[in-house]
Amino acid sequence: MNRVIISKDVQQFIRANREKSPTEIALKKSPFPEVSAPELAAQIDGWQRSVRKLPTWAFSEGIYYPDKINLEQCSSEHTALIKQTLIAKGSRVIDLTGGFSVDSCYLAQEAAEVIHCELNEKLSEIVAYNAQILRVHNLTCVVADGIQVLEHSEDQAYDYIYVDPSRRVNQGKVFLLEDCEPNIVANQDLFFRKSRVVISKLSPLLDISTALHSLRHVKYVFVISLDNDCKELLFVQERGYEGEPKIKAIRLFHDQLQDFEFTYSDERGTISRFLMPQHYLYDPDVAISKAGAFKSVGRYFGLGKLHQHAHLYTSESLVPEFPGRIFEITEVLPYGQFKKNNPYPQANVATRNFQDKVEHIRKKHKIKDGGSVFLFFTMDIHNNHIVIACRRIR
Structure with missing residues (x-):
């Protein structure tokens, strides 16, 4: 961490130039002898990346931004808020894989103390500095391997363990839960000796059913999407819990939140009602789809399904609270x-359980992208291929 960057003159320069291209700044000569042009560019790039993802950081004076990869890998403030609701006020939390500390800082707003473990000494120093800027005074930064810190802690030293295992090991991407670092499957006994509750942030690409076979005492699974992009899965394990996990799909959009809770036994026991297209069409949010609530969501909102494999729903009367896009x-x-x-020479094209891909349909039928018309290429209850033209109302 180059502390000259947080000096008044350098910070003024960064504020004055933060709307400019970081590449342009990096190629110019730095006006400061102790701060290089690439360092200035990195701070400007960090601010630009944080404006939407981390507005609290972006609009707090004097924030020091880390390497680009740390910003890319950290949680957004939107998803950090969800984690904050999972812990009790006044609790003690250890974050085994601290990173840029977005989750740690939000957990600290409820907890009495959060221990932030980070192997990268430079990043840990940046986090400790920024925590003072943000007035997060109950965040303790430790430069160490989180598992080792846990091993040297007393039994039941923490109320919650938070872990975001790395999916990049030895510069390669891994896909199995057991191959991530730390290995949360192999360390479950250790986790439950040191804490009552474990909260794991996992890749949105992970198969939920496979993870449930590997992880014990799972009480909740949260599937979190932001603007119809699945961002992360949260597995909440509680020592001694033996019931069926509750699956909670959370949709964040336009500063709003919708959630839908079900269990897999609910889903298996639900019989869908199938209908031909009515007056309204419903396209579920990616959080619903990833969670696997294909039958449960239709039953809960009283909707008919167009086809067993299409995952589109319909109704004669409007159901405005449906968690997804709604069309007339x-x-x-x-x-x-x-x-x-x-x-329709111009339209927004989508396919559901259809033989051709969107690109092929556009080319084949000479449909330009955009406009107010939406075309869904799908199948009806009689297995006939159909095209549904509609306009989005929400």
């Missing part, structure tokens, strides 16, 4: 008729 259907065409005469 203007026309339903058999695909054979659409092929002969396409009345």
